[in-house]
Amino acid sequence: MKNARNNELADRRMASADAKTALLSAYRSAKTAAEPTSLARQGERIAVAAAREERRLERERVKLAESERLVTEAAEQLEAVAAKARAETEAREKNRIAHVIEDEAARKAERDRRYANRKARQA
Template structure:
């Protein structure tokens, strides 16, 4: 615990008044708004703010362009996958048709062989 503070109310009141007076003097010491130096500082701050806003716009435009490019790449990839799937399905359908045709040819050949055997048996 700290030592006992011997200051009284008058000391605290004087310190408070002097702090307020110092703040008032500091406020009064500011140059007026039409001072050329203040105008130059305000213009510099405005230029910095404009540059910051421009960088933000550029970053946003770059982000949008990247999103568009990613979406276009995704769409192209999906179209390529769809085209590949359609080609696979067409190939499968063609192979199935060829297998069906081959089975029909084999059945016809077997049927013709049975018919020829029956005819040969009947001739004997």
Template sequence: MKNQVRTTFTDRRQDAMEAKKKLLEKMKAAPKADDPEVVARRAEREAVAKAREIRHAERARLKLEEEARKAAQEAADAEAAYAAEHAERLAREEEEKARAERAVADMAAMKEKRDRRYAARKAR
């Protein structure tokens, strides 16, 4: 609702001046920068900010350590996987080599058997 009693320009101007005076009085009554209470609050805020910075630095350090640990673990896992794959590949190669040697030996045995048969046939 509108204030029907004080609606003129001078009334509004006077209300504004009173509001400014109250604000100025409030600012004058505010504690000064060298007031012990203000100094204590500022020191407390600075201590809290410093503690926050320390916690932040600690979290960052722990995060870096965790990342380094994970990287080392991944490298170790990759190395173990490579070693297992290498060992498996060597075992496969040895098996293939042994199989090839058996095949050569079998072919030599078959040839020797065949040659004996031919020799026996010629001897008859």
């Protein structure tokens, strides 16, 4: 015999309400008992999240510094290439001028030689 007594509806409702009250009070007492540890866990989670955010910001700063360094290096290399090109252009120009001067001097020397030969034949 499971239920020896003859429970009325009111008795069953009262027992159910008492059980719910007992469960609620047990939950509240467990919650207040666990509050310091939950606050500590929450503080730890906040600290971990702050540390994670700081590491992320540091990684971003490192990436930004690296990209700025690469841009600076690229600009320096570009400037070096441009300076080398200017130097080569100037050297070619000086070389061309030197050749023009040499050719002009050779042409004048040949003209003077022909003039001297003509004068020598006439004399």
